[in-house]
Amino acid sequence: MGRSNATSKTILVATRVTPRIKELVEQMAYREGLNVSEWVRNIIINELKRTQMLSNQIREPKILEIDIT
Numbered sequence: 001m002g003r004s005n006a007t008s009k010t011i012l013v014a015t016r017v018t019p020r021i022k023e024l025v026e027q028m029a030y031r032e033g034l035n036v037s038e039w040v041r042n043i044i045i046n047e048l049k050r051t052q053m054l055s056n057q058i059r060e061p062k063i064l065e066i067d068i069t
Contacts, residue, residue, distance in 0.1 A: 025039065
């Protein structure tokens, strides 16, 4: 089942960070079972919802809980 054009991801948002920030982001994404892009996207969506800039009806990817101990 394909995605509609309204939900396709075609725009790139880029930023520069220090090597330490990149390392921490990668660790957090790994802990949540996501790749960095998915993790950052979730942070952005959650912040937009928190500030009521985005409807709560937007679907987010399911976050898998992984025990890394």
